[in-house]
Amino acid sequence: MSFRLPKLNSLIQKELGQALLTEISLPRDALTTIKNVEISADLDHAKVWVSVLPLSKGEWAIASLQKSRFRLQSFLGSRLRLRKIPRLNFALDLTEEKADRINRLLDSQI
Structure with missing residues (x-):
């Protein structure tokens, strides 16, 4: 299982990135990127780290993703x-x- 998790993390990251483009609507004036995925060993939960630029749109983007x-x-x-x-x-x-x-x-400091 330990060899499978990193591969699965990467695959889910890739698929979620594709889903951001095709499946849900996020603000056009913010760049939203899936940075990392960490799946639990039992595959029950996945923490998805998202980068949003500008940062001021971050909370709104996370709320939209949670709703979706x-x-x-x-x-x-x-x-x-x-x-x-x-x-x-x-x-x-x-x-x-x-x-x-x-x-x-x-x-x-320099």
Whole structure:
């Protein structure tokens, strides 16, 4: 199972990225990207990390994705041959924002 999870994470990330383009409507003035997927070992849950630019649209995009969760799970079920489709939980990925803040702090110290 441990070899399967990384491959499954990547596959679900790819399929969700496709679903963002075709299955749900998100604001056109925000760039929404699936950054990472972490599936639990029992395949019950999947945490989906999403990057949204501009960051001010992030909470709205996450709320829209949460509302569309069942539709996205159904999309995954039709595209993937899995016995169980994990329950999706979306979270805002702030990694780039934090890295940018650290870089600004380091630049100000030099």
